[in-house]
Amino acid sequence: MSEVLPFHAQHLKAACSNCSVLELCLPIGLNGAEVERLDTLIVQRVKVKKGTALYRTGDPLRSLYAVRIGSFKTSMLSVDGREQVTGFHIPGEMLGLDAISADEHACNAFALEDSEVCPIHFAHLEKLAQNLPSLQHNLNRLLSREIVRDHSMLMLMGNMNSDERLAAFLLNLSQRLSIRGYSSKDFVLKMRREEIGSYLGLRLETICRGIAHLRDQGLVEISGRNVRIQNMDGLKQLLAGCHRSPR
């Protein structure tokens, strides 16, 4: 197909305007002219190889990063070196929001596969946002949405048992993939069991057992990292009454 495009299309500067996750990312709701001004901030996209860090705790905040291709985990290290995964991030999602607080990154970001991000120089972003109210509003909303997401995680950690947490995790991932045009029923987990466990406040063995339970109920089929959701409604019902004791 590429031959129908003018050759120089291959050399177009990295830009939001021609990005596949335009409508999910920072530019949400911006008009054409506004997106073009945002484009001036994206100097060049950056590739991140599987397993390598995009940034680490303590690194000074230079840019926020929009995931373009691939996926990331963000994690904090406890005093004794234990890892706590704080999030998984797929295309169209923003990395580094927690760094604004103290001008340095408060977590690590690792690529779960070969990936690509759009660095957005934060000082420039703030400056541009002064003149683009809708961009500023988007940034506020992005930050607020992360807070809402974290509160849901707290509720998950505080109120759900292991099977419910796993079901919630799978449904959430399914939905986010679906929005991006991927199948909501068939997808591949890019992270290890241990990382899922850390994210959900469980041990990796408990994740394995949870997978077995969901399989035994005919809700999902998971072999290795391949997921097939067989009974979406059943999974959702598992969460409908997420509680420890009936009544």
Added chain:
Amino acid sequence: MSEVLPFHAQHLKAACSNCSVLELCLPIGLNGAEVERLDTLIVQRVKVKKGTALYRTGDPLRSLYAVRIGSFKTSMLSVDGREQVTGFHIPGEMLGLDAISADEHACNAFALEDSEVCPIHFAHLEKLAQNLPSLQHNLNRLLSREIVRDHSMLMLMGNMNSDERLAAFLLNLSQRLSIRGYSSKDFVLKMRREEIGSYLGLRLETICRGIAHLRDQGLVEISGRNVRIQNMDGLKQLLAGCHRSPR
């Protein structure tokens, strides 16, 4: 002492300029002229009686609220009506940040005692922030700080046992009170055991037992809601190696 003030001081319009938590709140780092412009947003302070809601889940976002006097809990309700406390808020802290995401409040805010807040009309705030870069930056930082705080809570929920969580809770509260000029060693809990438990992902009985454990170790003395920290360093050491298994 009030007689040395001109009488009309009692009638001063509600304003950040003369607020006791000025340097902890939204105006951090703003200069005099900037604070005066921020003042124009605070139409009038609002009193909230103990046990009543400042806002509830689903209420449209009109204002953010800065706590001026007293304290609040924020909480979400799960599908089956179980409460998850997402935070406790004392003077100088902001309420309602999670509402920016969807223009409606994502949690409930209840006063834990007779309290007073400064409503900050959000649309006006965004408008003013366009012209006051440092105000905008403060808002960004406030939002980001909340994200960092939530991530610490996730780490607490994922990696700490019950006694460690309780110690972390007490130390955190102690530190925040200390910054506001209160004693870091003697203070009063404004919330019930059940609310502490919900916040920490534990049952109220477990909180009671945790209190007994800390008491038996001579770290704190808690009778009813009165807390006296007897060994601050000991408490901190309890957290220094926050883990499930030694090694």
Added chain:
DNA sequence: CGAGAAGTTGACGGCGCTCAATGTGGGTGG
């Protein structure tokens, strides 16, 4: 002063953690 709410403590059981053995798949080098 009385009644209801909040807090404390004990007994007991279950969920999820720990430890350990085994299975499996992807990547590398001969």
Added chain:
DNA sequence: CCACCCACATTGAGCGCCGTCAACTTCTCG
């Protein structure tokens, strides 16, 4: 291309922390 290797995943056995239930005490407030 295959064999090997190592990281990752799975499953079982046993146990400990914390949840549940219950009885009782203390506090709060009208």
